[in-house]
Amino acid sequence: MPLKDDLDFILPLARSAGAIAREHYGKVARLTKTHAAADEEAVTLADRAVQAHIVAALRRKFPGDGIIGEEDESGAGITIDCKHPLGRNWVIDPIDGTNNFIAGLGHFAVCIGLLDQGHPVLGVVYDVTRDEMYAGAQGCGATLNGTAIAVQPGAMSPASMLMMTSNLIKKDGTAPAWATRFISQTLWKLRILGSAAVEAVLVARGVAHAAITVNGKLWDCVAPAAIVLEAGGTITDLVGAAIFPFDLRNYTGAKVPFLSAGPAAAEMILREMREHP
Numbered sequence: 040m041p042l043k044d045d046l047d048f049i050l051p052l053a054r055s056a057g058a059i060a061r062e063h064y065g066k067v068a069r070l071t072k073t074h075a076a077a078d079e080e081a082v083t084l085a086d087r088a089v090q091a092h093i094v095a096a097l098r099r100k101f102p103g104d105g106i107i108g109e110e111d112e113s114g115a116g117i118t119i120d121c122k123h124p125l126g127r128n129w130v131i132d133p134i135d136g137t138n139n140f141i142a143g144l145g146h147f148a149v150c151i152g153l154l155d156q157g158h159p160v161l162g163v164v165y166d167v168t169r170d171e172m173y174a175g176a177q178g179c180g181a182t183l184n185g186t187a188i189a190v191q192p193g194a195m196s197p198a199s200m201l202m203m204t205s206n207l208i209k210k211d212g213t214a215p216a217w218a219t220r221f222i223s224q225t226l227w228k229l230r231i232l233g234s235a236a237v238e239a240v241l242v243a244r245g246v247a248h249a250a251i252t253v254n255g256k257l258w259d260c261v262a263p264a265a266i267v268l269e270a271g272g273t274i275t276d277l278v279g280a281a282i283f284p285f286d287l288r289n290y291t292g293a294k295v296p297f298l299s300a301g302p303a304a305a306e307m308i309l310r311e312m313r314e315h316p
Contacts, residue, residue: 042160042161042176042177042178042179043176043179045153045161045176046161046163046174046176046179048100049151049161049163049174050163050172050174052093052096052097052151053093053149053151053163053165053172054165054172055092056089056092056093056133056149056151056165057149057165057167059085059088059089059092060085060089060133060134060140060147060149060167061167061168063083063084063085063088064085064140064143064167064168065143067083067084067085067140067141082110082137083134083137083140083141085133085134085140086109086110086133086134086137087110087133089133089134089149090108090109090110090118090131090133093108093131093133093149093151094106094108094118094131097129101127101129103126103127104126104127104128104129105120105121105122105123105124105126105127105128105129105287106118106120106121106128106129106131107119107120107121107128107129107130107131107257107258107287107290108130108131108132108133108258109131109132109133109256109258110133116292117291117292118131119290119291121287121290124157124286124287124288125156125157125284125287126155126156127153127154127155128153128154128155128287129151129152129153129154130150130151130152130153130154130257130258130261130262131150131151131152131258132148132149132150132236132256132258132259132262133149133150134147134148134149135147135148135149135150135164135234135235135236135237135258135259136148136232136233136234136236136237138233139232139233139234144233145167145168145169146166146168146232146233146234146237147166147167147168147234147237148164148165148166148167148234148236148237149163149164149165149167150162150163150164150165150236150258150259150261150262150263151163151262152258152260152261152262152263152264152265153261153265154261154283154285154287156284157283157284157285157286157287158177158283158284158285159260159261159262159264159265159268159274159283160176160177160265161175161176161177161265162174162175162176162261162262162263162264162265162266163262163266164236164237164239164240164262164263164266166237166240170184171183171184172184172185173188173240173243173244173263173266174266175243175265175266175267175268175269175270176265176269177265177268177269179269180269180270181243181266181267181269181270183244188243188244188245188270189243189245189270189271190242190243190245190248190267190270190271190272190300190301190302191242191245191247191248191301191304192271192301192302192303193248193301193303193304194303194304194306194307195227195248195249195303195304195307195308197226197227198228199227199228199247199248199249199304200227200228200229200230200241200246200247200248201221201227201228201229201230201247201248201249201250201251201308202229202230202231202232202238202239202241202242202247202249202250202251203218203221203222203229203230203231203238203250203251204231204235204238204251204252204253204254204255205231205232205233206253206254207253208253208254209253215253215312215315215316216315216316217311217312217314217315217316218253220311220315221311227248230247235250235252235255235259235260235263236259236262236263238250238252238299239252239260239263239264239266239267239297239299240263240266240267242267242270242272242299242300242301243263243266243267243269243270243272243299244270245270248300248301248304249298249299249300249301249304249305249308250298250299250300251277251298251308252296252297252298252299253277253296254294254296255294255295255296255297256292256293256294256295257285257290257292257293257295259295259297260274260282260295260297261285263299264282264283264297264299267299271301271302272299272300272301272302272305273298273299273300273301273302273305274297274298274299275297275298275305275309276295276296276297276298277296277297277298277309277312278309278312278313279298279305279309279313282295282297298312
């Protein structure tokens with residue numbers, strides 16, 4: 040199976056990339072980069088080193104594939120090397136949870152995903168400080184350190200955990216009404232870790248029923264999406280519309296809000312979000 044062979048290559052690559060991140064952990068300074076939207080994002084020399092390691096390996100192994108990454112060599116922007124938007128394109132977040140990484144909070148991950156014809160067909164999320172390797176490939180299932188995982192099949196209940204992104208602010212500078220409702224209630228157990236990918240794969244693992252990311256980017260979404268889908272979950276935008284197949288033409292880093300959830304939980308969460316935008 041070609042995807043299984045690809046996954047066998049990506050797993051040790053993610054682990055070696057994680058080793059580079061671990062060497063820098065607790066020793067880096069916060070730098071910034073500014074996108075066209077004028078929003079400054081944290082970045083470190085470690086992000087660049089990790090991505091350079093991953094990109095070099097991918098270009099040797101898959102010279103015909105495209106690459107999209109959160110960083111570029113200068114640190115001023117992102118990597119877009121996408122000659123065939125409907126072909127195979129690797130999507131990389133070298134350190135998802137950079138602010139955690141800088142502060143010394145151990146919730147961050149190396150993310151490597153593969154889009155084929157716009158669909159997330161393979162993903163690896165390596166939770167570095169916990170040495171937890173989440174993986175999924177189309178038709179191969181989802182695993183944590185080699186053991187099969189699956190989403191929670193049931194609806195939200197008083198025992199349910201809901202992961203929420205640390206940045207809940209919309210483009211207009213306000214928080215959505217559903218966020219206020221979720222934060223003000225005590226029925227569902229809310230958690231905010233500061234890494235969209237880690238939060239999403241906790242859904243795939245069955246720890247959380249759902250995870251909401253408001254201000255994520257494509258590299259936050261692709262790798263965990265492949266894992267969540269193989270674990271039996273759903274990935275949609277925040278009104279329930281499909282994100283994939285994703286059109287890579289002219290992509291320059293626009294936000295990709297997404298909901299990761301088990302099917303029954305997704306229905307409940309989306310209903311709340313639609314009724315309280």
